[in-house]
Amino acid sequence: MKNQKVSRLLWIIIPAILWLGCASQEDKKGRFFLKGNEKLKENDLKGASEFYTEALKIDPDFADALLNRGIVYSRLNNLDAAIADFSNIITIGSPIDSTAYFQRGLTYLDNGENYKALSDAENLLKISPESWKSYFLLGLAKERLKDYKAALEAFEQGLAFNPNNPDLMVNMATIHYYQKDYINAIRLLESAENSNPREANIYNLRSMIAFEKEAYEEALDWVEKAIEMNPRMSFFHNNRGLYFLYLDELEKAIADINYSIKQTPKNPYAWRNKGIYYYLKGDKTSAIKYLEDAKNHDPNMDLVDEYLVKARSL
Numbered sequence: 071m072k073n074q075k076v077s078r079l080l081w082i083i084i085p086a087i088l089w090l091g092c093a094s095q096e097d098k099k100g101r102f103f104l105k106g107n108e109k110l111k112e113n114d115l116k117g118a119s120e121f122y123t124e125a126l127k128i129d130p131d132f133a134d135a136l137l138n139r140g141i142v143y144s145r146l147n148n149l150d151a152a153i154a155d156f157s158n159i160i161t162i163g164s165p166i167d168s169t170a171y172f173q174r175g176l177t178y179l180d181n182g183e184n185y186k187a188l189s190d191a192e193n194l195l196k197i198s199p200e201s202w203k204s205y206f207l208l209g210l211a212k213e214r215l216k217d218y219k220a221a222l223e224a225f226e227q228g229l230a231f232n233p234n235n236p237d238l239m240v241n242m243a244t245i246h247y248y249q250k251d252y253i254n255a256i257r258l259l260e261s262a263e264n265s266n267p268r269e270a271n272i273y274n275l276r277s278m279i280a281f282e283k284e285a286y287e288e289a290l291d292w293v294e295k296a297i298e299m300n301p302r303m304s305f306f307h308n309n310r311g312l313y314f315l316y317l318d319e320l321e322k323a324i325a326d327i328n329y330s331i332k333q334t335p336k337n338p339y340a341w342r343n344k345g346i347y348y349y350l351k352g353d354k355t356s357a358i359k360y361l362e363d364a365k366n367h368d369p370n371m372d373l374v375d376e377y378l379v380k381a382r383s384l
Contacts, residue, residue, distance in 0.1 A: 099128040103135050115142050133164035140173060145302075147333060149181040168197045175207045179214055182336050187211040202232035209241055218245050236262035236269045243275055252279050270299035274306050277313070286316045304333035308340045315346055323347055338367035342374055349381045357381035 106121030122139035125132055140155030156174035160167055175190035188211040194204045205228030212221035225242045229235065239262035246255035256279065262272050277292035290313045296306045311326030324347050330340045345360030358381050365374045 095128055099125040099132060099135070102128070103132070103138075106135070106138060110138065110142065115146050118142050119146070131158075131162045131164075133159050133162065133166055133170075137166060137169060137173070140170075140177075144173070144177050144180065147180075149177055152177045153181065168194060168201070168203075171197065172203050172207055175211070179210055180334070184211060184214045188215065200231055202228040202235055202238065204228075205231070206235075206238060206241070209238075213241070213245065218248055221245055234265045236266040236272070239265070240269065240271045240275060247275060247279060247282075250282075252282070255279060268299060270296040270303065270306070272296075273299070274303075274309060277309055281309075281313060281316075286313055289313045290317065302333070304330040304337065305339075307333075308337060308343060311340075312343050312346070315343065315350060320347060320350055338364045338371065341367075342371060342377075345381070346373065346377050349377050349384070352384060354381055354384040357384070 102121045102125035106118045106125065109115075109118035109121060119139055119142045122135045122142065125135040126139070129135075136155045136159050140152045140159075143149070143152035143155065153174055156170045156177065159170035160174070164170070171190045171194040175187045175194065178184070178187035178190065187207065191204065191208040191211050194201075194207055198204050205224045209221045209224035209228065212218075212224055222242060222245045225238050225245070228238045229242075232238065239258045243255040243258035243262070246252070246258065255275070259272050259276060262269060273292045273296040277289040277296065280286075280289035280292055290310065293306055293310045293313065296303070297310065300306065307326040308330035311323045311330065314320070314323035314326065324344070327340055327343045327347060330337060331344070334340070341360045342364035345357050345362075345364060348354075348357035348360060358378065361374055361378045361381060364371055365378065368374075
């Protein structure tokens with residue numbers, strides 16, 4: 071009887087120990103996740119990714135950690151790793167699938183995978199047909215594929231669900247900018263500024279419009295405001311580099327252009343600007359190389375043909 075009592079006692083204790091172990095693992099992964107969030111708030115992206123990774127070692131299907139680590143990887147320009155994390159969320163069928171599709175679509179665009187981004191936008195529309203984000207991603211993909219009419223329609227549909235959204239307004243303004251309709255572009259940018267004066271893309275696009283009007287000092291002023299609000303954005307630095315080229319500030323220009331390429335190596339506009347820099351420095355070989363790289367990526371890119379002719383005549 072005594073041995074039977076011991077056996078029963080062990081039977082009771084062992085499940086209790088297992089339960090406490092499981093609870094401890096849940097607590098541990100939660101603590102790693104919260105520490106990752108704290109690092110993210112401090113803009114310590116490397117530290118945040120390390121804590122999320124520790125949480126995922128405990129639970130590889132921890133969707134919130136996958137999502138946040140994917141966003142961190144995207145901000146660190148580790149795009150393939152970000153895409154893998156978002157894809158894992160979708161594979162496990164998490165309730166945050168819609169967010170994963172949205173973030174993966176944005177990352178595909180950054181990675182130059184435009185048709186994959188379009189596919190994610192279409193899937194997102196099936197999951198969340200009344201979300202402005204679905205139409206926002208669709209519009210971005212259509213814009214990247216140069217279907218400007220469809221892009222504008224998508225952004226307008228998004229505004230129907232979220233009428234004061236500055237992201238949608240800025241991207242509609244971008245389409246008008248491509249179409250050289252600067253009046254409507256500025257009208258939308260002013261509305262976006264009223265909704266959110268801290269949205270840096272407003273001022274970047276104002277700088278691009280000023281540049282098209284050959285108001286280079288004004289363009290520089292606008293982009294400086296954009297960089298002040300978001301100093302990490304590589305495209306802002308690339309634009310400032312272009313304006314410095316036109317203001318004959320060549321060393322300031324190349325510093326910005328190189329920073330942009332380091333942050334976003336696949337940006338053909340930065341290749342173009344570096345080609346213009348080398349033309350202005352009299353380096354024919356380097357100028358032609360970078361300008362041809364840009365042209366091969368986008369045969370209709372502004373300024374490329376003009377400077378290729380100039381570079382070849384050096």
